[in-house]
Amino acid sequence: MSYTFTAIAFVAASIFFDLKITKIGLLRRRAFWTSYAIILPFQLLTNWWLTSRNIVMYRSGAIIGVRIAAAPLEDLLFGFALILGVLSMWVRLGKRS
Amino acid sequence: MGKWGYVGMLAFTVAGSFWLEVVFKVRVLKRITRALRAIAPIVLLFLIWDAVAIKHGDWFFDSKQILGIFGPFHIPLEEYLFFLVVPLAAIMTIEAVRRVKRDKSDWLIGDEE
Numbered sequence A: 001m002s003y004t005f006t007a008i009a010f011v012a013a014s015i016f017f018d019l020k021i022t023k024i025g026l027l028r029r030r031a032f033w034t035s036y037a038i039i040l041p042f043q044l045l046t047n048w049w050l051t052s053r054n055i056v057m058y059r060s061g062a063i064i065g066v067r068i069a070a071a072p073l074e075d076l077l078f079g080f081a082l083i084l085g086v087l088s089m090w091v092r093l094g095k096r097s
Numbered sequence B: 001m002g003k004w005g006y007v008g009m010l011a012f013t014v015a016g017s018f019w020l021e022v023v024f025k026v027r028v029l030k031r032i033t034r035a036l037r038a039i040a041p042i043v044l045l046f047l048i049w050d051a052v053a054i055k056h057g058d059w060f061f062d063s064k065q066i067l068g069i070f071g072p073f074h075i076p077l078e079e080y081l082f083f084l085v086v087p088l089a090a091i092m093t094i095e096a097v098r099r100v101k102r103d104k105s106d107w108l109i110g111d112e113e
Helices: A002-021 A030-052 A074-096 B002-017 B019-023 B029-056 B077-100
Strands: A056-058 B059-061
Touching: A002 A074, A002 B029, A030 A056, A030 A074, A030 B002, A030 B077, A074 B029, A074 B077, B002 B019, B002 B077, B019 B077, B029 B059, B029 B077
Parallel strands: none
Antiparallel strands: A056 B059
């Protein structure tokens, strides 16, 4: 379950990054959650494409084994951490200009 | 799709998001320096994760469905493009949301001042 643990750690780090490092607090903003709600179905669709066609495959020991639209549950954590981290940094950089 | 299988997913993501630049005038590509400065440090951590996971065999790719071009740490070209295209799509999305909801104080994201 190395993917599981790393994914949880990255989600925790992205939350810490948003709240304590950039101090943007996107997690408290409607615009972020609305954006995530738009992005999520596209992530499920593109993930389904990559995993159902076996373009990307996973070692069974690396994941917990729960799959959503063919893709490991962990992929959702991966995507959330990536999006939160990038968007929080994007907004932070906008404050300087 | 053959070897274009993974590239197809990337093309779909570009097609699904980059029109926001034109129709909603989100000005993300016009601010590409800021975008790349936001993406680079975050994506670097994810690429390290990717490299370690590939090395350990946590995930792997069908060699018949990728182009077969590899960058550093045996990471396929498509993965590098993923970490450019997906963050750009996310930034375009939140910029489109704020554009639709502009002038509404409870929809601010924090860089308005």
